[in-house]
Amino acid sequence: MSKLVPPHGGKGLVCCLLEGGALDAEKKKAAGLKQIEISSQEKGDLIMMGIGGFSPLNGFMGKADWKSVCEKLTLADGTFWPIPVMLATDEASVKAGEEIALVRNGTLMATMKVTEVFELSEAEKKSECEKVYKGEGPDSAEDKFWAVAMEDHPGVKMVMARQKHCLAGPVKVLSEGGFPEKFPGVYKRPAELRKEMDEKGWKNVAALQLRNPMHRSHEYLCKIAVEVMDGVVIHSLVGALKPGDIPAEVRVDAINTLVKHYFVDKNVIQAGYPLDMRYAGPREALLHATFRQNYGMNYLIVGRDHAGVGDFYGMFEAQVIFDNLPQNAVAGKNLLTQPLKIDWTFYCHKCDGMASLRTCPHTKDDRVILSGTKLRKMLSDGSPVPDHFGREEVLVILRKYYATLTEKVEVKMQQAASGSVM
Amino acid sequence: MSKLVPPHGGKGLVCCLLEGGALDAEKKKAAGLKQIEISSQEKGDLIMMGIGGFSPLNGFMGKADWKSVCEKLTLADGTFWPIPVMLATDEASVKAGEEIALVRNGTLMATMKVTEVFELSEAEKKSECEKVYKGEGPDSAEDKFWAVAMEDHPGVKMVMARQKHCLAGPVKVLSEGGFPEKFPGVYKRPAELRKEMDEKGWKNVAALQLRNPMHRSHEYLCKIAVEVMDGVVIHSLVGALKPGDIPAEVRVDAINTLVKHYFVDKNVIQAGYPLDMRYAGPREALLHATFRQNYGMNYLIVGRDHAGVGDFYGMFEAQVIFDNLPQNAVAGKNLLTQPLKIDWTFYCHKCDGMASLRTCPHTKDDRVILSGTKLRKMLSDGSPVPDHFGREEVLVILRKYYATLTEKVEVKMQQAASGSVM
Numbered sequence: 001m002s003k004l005v006p007p008h009g010g011k012g013l014v015c016c017l018l019e020g021g022a023l024d025a026e027k028k029k030a031a032g033l034k035q036i037e038i039s040s041q042e043k044g045d046l047i048m049m050g051i052g053g054f055s056p057l058n059g060f061m062g063k064a065d066w067k068s069v070c071e072k073l074t075l076a077d078g079t080f081w082p083i084p085v086m087l088a089t090d091e092a093s094v095k096a097g098e099e100i101a102l103v104r105n106g107t108l109m110a111t112m113k114v115t116e117v118f119e120l121s122e123a124e125k126k127s128e129c130e131k132v133y134k135g136e137g138p139d140s141a142e143d144k145f146w147a148v149a150m151e152d153h154p155g156v157k158m159v160m161a162r163q164k165h166c167l168a169g170p171v172k173v174l175s176e177g178g179f180p181e182k183f184p185g186v187y188k189r190p191a192e193l194r195k196e197m198d199e200k201g202w203k204n205v206a207a208l209q210l211r212n213p214m215h216r217s218h219e220y221l222c223k224i225a226v227e228v229m230d231g232v233v234i235h236s237l238v239g240a241l242k243p244g245d246i247p248a249e250v251r252v253d254a255i256n257t258l259v260k261h262y263f264v265d266k267n268v269i270q271a272g273y274p275l276d277m278r279y280a281g282p283r284e285a286l287l288h289a290t291f292r293q294n295y296g297m298n299y300l301i302v303g304r305d306h307a308g309v310g311d312f313y314g315m316f317e318a319q320v321i322f323d324n325l326p327q328n329a330v331a332g333k334n335l336l337t338q339p340l341k342i343d344w345t346f347y348c349h350k351c352d353g354m355a356s357l358r359t360c361p362h363t364k365d366d367r368v369i370l371s372g373t374k375l376r377k378m379l380s381d382g383s384p385v386p387d388h389f390g391r392e393e394v395l396v397i398l399r400k401y402y403a404t405l406t407e408k409v410e411v412k413m414q415q416a417a418s419g420s421v422m
Numbered sequence: 423m424s425k426l427v428p429p430h431g432g433k434g435l436v437c438c439l440l441e442g443g444a445l446d447a448e449k450k451k452a453a454g455l456k457q458i459e460i461s462s463q464e465k466g467d468l469i470m471m472g473i474g475g476f477s478p479l480n481g482f483m484g485k486a487d488w489k490s491v492c493e494k495l496t497l498a499d500g501t502f503w504p505i506p507v508m509l510a511t512d513e514a515s516v517k518a519g520e521e522i523a524l525v526r527n528g529t530l531m532a533t534m535k536v537t538e539v540f541e542l543s544e545a546e547k548k549s550e551c552e553k554v555y556k557g558e559g560p561d562s563a564e565d566k567f568w569a570v571a572m573e574d575h576p577g578v579k580m581v582m583a584r585q586k587h588c589l590a591g592p593v594k595v596l597s598e599g600g601f602p603e604k605f606p607g608v609y610k611r612p613a614e615l616r617k618e619m620d621e622k623g624w625k626n627v628a629a630l631q632l633r634n635p636m637h638r639s640h641e642y643l644c645k646i647a648v649e650v651m652d653g654v655v656i657h658s659l660v661g662a663l664k665p666g667d668i669p670a671e672v673r674v675d676a677i678n679t680l681v682k683h684y685f686v687d688k689n690v691i692q693a694g695y696p697l698d699m700r701y702a703g704p705r706e707a708l709l710h711a712t713f714r715q716n717y718g719m720n721y722l723i724v725g726r727d728h729a730g731v732g733d734f735y736g737m738f739e740a741q742v743i744f745d746n747l748p749q750n751a752v753a754g755k756n757l758l759t760q761p762l763k764i765d766w767t768f769y770c771h772k773c774d775g776m777a778s779l780r781t782c783p784h785t786k787d788d789r790v791i792l793s794g795t796k797l798r799k800m801l802s803d804g805s806p807v808p809d810h811f812g813r814e815e816v817l818v819i820l821r822k823y824y825a826t827l828t829e830k831v832e833v834k835m836q837q838a839a840s841g842s843v844m
Binding site: 356 | 646683685687762764775778810
């Protein structure tokens with residue numbers, strides 16, 4: 001019997017993905033339905049509903065759920081849920097009761113039985129942003145939030161750009177969006193990951209949420225977890241990120257290399273999940289914990305500025321939120337996966353190893369700390385990265401990636417010079 | 423309100439130590455009572471009963487408790503308890519109902535209302551040893567155990583040497599045996615340590631059981647705990663050890679130095695407790711967890727060969743025992759403090775830091791591992807200790823200690839040469 005944490009919501013894994021004959025029949029039917037184009041975020045959410053990653057959700061949210069999630073962190077029925085999962089379109093003709101097809105870039109993704117069509121006013125969308133995306137960082141200051149967020153917060157921009165007509169209702173998912181083919185052995189459904197962990201006999205498992213390449217500080221987070229739990233899942237987002245972030249393929253390659261050289265194979269699993277980042281900081285940490293519960297991990301490593309962007313969130317706001325959930329949100333079908341809170345980590349010369357602000361009593365000068373910007377510059381221009389910051393085997397992969405970027409720029413410049421582009 | 427784990431047994435801290443006027447009166451009374459000399463181990467047990475460290479015990483065990491603890495890991499009333507706490511004497515005149523005084527090396531330690539006097543046969547004592555001290559290591563092999571144990575197991579030898587008449591009954595403790603004076607700021611009663619932790623707001627706290635000087639591997643155990651919990655208590659045995667072990671004063675000094683240079687003060691507490699080692703391996707790990715619960719720590723770090731001696735126990739037998747407690751032992755007033763299990767730890771050159779068998783995939787040659795014997799030799803003869811094994815500030819203290827030993831030997835040799843000794 002599995003020793004893993006049960007899926008969220010008490011209904012087991014709720015999977016809306018069709019397979020075999022049912023899939024073929026539904027695809028045939030879908031051809032005759034109204035085609036609604038969906039966003040990248042909606043595609044990720046849909047696949048999660050397909051594979052059980054968003055259990056107990058079986059479709060996009062209606063207005064009652066939307067309001068309850070924003071204000072009370074639960075679905076209207078009292079089940080814990082931290083972030084709205086919405087579908088919106090500019091197509092005005094869709095009516096409640098209608099069946100529609102959901103399409104992304106020409107690929108049929110799902111069908112949906114529309115149970116509710118509603119609009120959210122500008123004021124309501126703003127309230128969603130303030131409830132879900134506003135934090136305690138300087139960029140969230142009352143007089144500043146909206147100006148900065150509309151420039152620099154991808155999540156807020158996404159909500160505000162959401163189209164007029166919200167559609168709610170249960171979905172039948174018809175595609176995993178190419179993820180299984182693009183990330184073989186890494187993209188795993190919750191049931192697959194659970195099976196793998198059951199075979200290892202795991203019970204206490206931590207997930208490392210990852211959207212960046214792993215350096216020593218991420219490795220250290222994982223290793224702390226491995227020291228005290230049955231194992232760690234390095235669980236990368238393989239959906240879309242903001243521009244400038246390192247693509248999933250490169251990250252997966254880097255993780256494979258790191259695991260091969262620096263982990264004990266039996267205590268670690270690499271896996272990927274198909275969501276896009278929302279950059280909702282604390283609320284997204286809760287979402288990350290919620291779907292990790294579905295994947296079978298009962299701990300989520302929450303470090304510094306989890307799922308943050310800019311200066312919208314306090315450094316450890318995403319840790320604190322787990323302790324301050326409203327009473328109603330922990331009263332019903334509540335979140336079982338807990339945060340494994342770890343402080344800011346780094347290599348310290350005096351400690352002679354990895355440490356955090358909780359374990360290292362030394363000064364800034366003893367620590368190897370690099371901003372993302374500085375690191376990108378070093379990797380791009382081939383200058384040496386400070387000792388102990390990353391693993392050489394990983395840095396090689398990142399340097400290679402940045403070199404291809406530079407080549408692309410050079411090709412463009414040459415083409416521009418020869419008049420073939422621009 | 424305290425967030426710490428409550429004391430074991432559901433009766434709060436059961437403290438048999440008298441103070442103030444009651445102490446004076448009891449001392450006066452004790453002068454007229456029969457004086458029974460007790461062993462060093464009995465003295466430690468007595469002080470623990472005095473300060474609440476052995477809650478809910480309020481005296482030495484009778485035969486029913488002895489039998490139940492050996493066979494079922496509970497007191498006769500069903501409360502979890504892993505090791506007999508016995509008082510024995512060769513004085514045949516003590517009768518049930520009598521009040522006696524317990525004395526150690528001329529110091530009045532306690533009075534005791536004798537409720538039961540009984541004998542344990544050789545066979546019964548042997549059965550106690552086999553139940554409590556025999557493990558799964560090579561020295562515990564059926565055809566070997568008794569021969570090896572009577573030579574090399576201090577705990578077994580102590581049981582077998584226990585005198586004829588066992589005395590049971592509640593105690594009134596009249597002295598803390600000089601520990602508060604000898605270890606000021608380190609020797610702490612459970613209530614004192616709890617107060618200190620409450621002031622820090624701690625809830626999840628790990629205890630490091632310590633009877634050796636701290637090297638990098640012990641420091642790493644503590645730091646893993648600090649990374650994931652509210653704090654760690656470095657909790658040293660300041661009672662008696664086997665010959666050749668480093669005395670508590672030196673260890674305390676070394677810990678102070680280590681904490682000062684390598685820990686963040688607010689996340690660590692140093693404390694000492696007055697027990698002698700029994701070297702009972704897994705059963706002693708359970709005892710260590712039991713009295714840590716009384717001190718307020720809800721986790722006990724259990725590493726390699728916890729409380730072991732020779733080759734009597736499997737390397738991780740003391741971790742496994744927590745998962746395999748008999749049903750009756752977890753059914754009633756059970757142990758709440760849990761093991762924080764950590765694998766064999768060491769510095770690894772390829773890992774570029776501390777690691778364990780769970781986190782380091784490299785080979786023996788990459789790791790800095792030293793036997794106790796080798797280390798002692800290096801410290802004694804002043805030869806260099808391999809890099810990364812210990813902290814220089816700590817090694818200086820140990821070298822100084824070993825130098826005084828050598829001086830003592832040299833003085834003895836000179837005295838011998840000049841005919842003043844031997």
